[in-house]
Amino acid sequence: xxxxxxxxxxxxxxxxxxxxxxxxxxxxxxxxxxxxxxxxxxxxxxxxxxxxxxxxxxxxxxxxxxxxxxxxxxxxxxxxxxxxxxxxxxxxxxxxxxxxxxxxxxxxxxxxxxxxxxxxxxxxxxxxxxxxxxxxxxxxxxxxxxxx
Numbered sequence: 001x002x003x004x005x006x007x008x009x010x011x012x013x014x015x016x017x018x019x020x021x022x023x024x025x026x027x028x029x030x031x032x033x034x035x036x037x038x039x040x041x042x043x044x045x046x047x048x049x050x051x052x053x054x055x056x057x058x059x060x061x062x063x064x065x066x067x068x069x070x071x072x073x074x075x076x077x078x079x080x081x082x083x084x085x086x087x088x089x090x091x092x093x094x095x096x097x098x099x100x101x102x103x104x105x106x107x108x109x110x111x112x113x114x115x116x117x118x119x120x121x122x123x124x125x126x127x128x129x130x131x132x133x134x135x136x137x138x139x140x141x142x143x144x145x146x147x148x
Contacts, residue, residue, distance in 0.1 A: 031058055031059040031133075032058060032133055032135065032136075033057070033059035033060070033127055033133065033135040034056070034057045034058035034059070035054055035055075035056060035125065035135040035136065035138050036054060036055045036056075036057075036138070037052060037053075037054055037125065037138045038053040038054060038055055038099075039051075039052065039053045040053075040123075040140050040143070042142075042143060042144070043143070043144045043146070044106050044143065044144070044146065045106070045146050046106060046146055046148060047107065048106050049104060049105050050103065050104045050106070050143060050145070052101075052103075052123075052140070053101055053102075054066075054099065054125065055097065055100075056098050056100065056135075057096070057097040058097075059096075059129060059133065060129065061090050061127045061135070062090065062093045062130070063091075063092045063129075063130040064128050064129040064130050065087050065088065065089055065090060066087070066102070066126075066127050067085060067086070067087050067125065067127070068085070068086050068088075068123050068124070069124040070084045070086075070121055071084070071121065071122045071123070071124070072084075072119065072120070072121055073122060074117070074119055074120055086104075088102070102125075106145060106147075111145055112147050115147060116148050117147065118144055118146050118147060120142055120145075121142070121143045121145060122139060122140055122141070122142055123139070123140040123143070124137050124138070124140075125138045125140070
């Protein structure tokens with residue numbers, strides 16, 4: 001065996017490990033954010049609001065976007081169909097964790113179908129950081145919305 005042939009595989013291993021370390025260390029250090037649902041309105045009365053409280057931790061969502069995706073569980077389609085995904089910008093702040101209050105009025109098409117029958121909804125919530133890193137998705141329990 002030639003004396004130089006051992007150095008080629010060893011130098012390839014060192015080069016590969018060095019590359020992995022440099023690439024790994026150059027990623028954004030904020031990490032994946034964690035989103036927790038603290039509370040949510042289970043029943044929304046006429047002229048009331050759907051309100052949810054969230055906590056953020058584990059990565060900065062400052063300057064990112066908060067998303068809610070509505071799923072109607074009714075057997076009949078709504079009278080006034082509308083967009084089921086709502087996005088809201090998250091303000092820029094310097095803390096590594098925080099709280100977010102999300103509120104939708106009962107009389108908006110995002111909550112009420114506009115018909116006389118109650119609506120049954122579920123929401124899914126997630127955040128996207130300014131660097132496009134997504135949190136896990138949080139699903140709400142069933143929410144009943146009274147329309148009259």
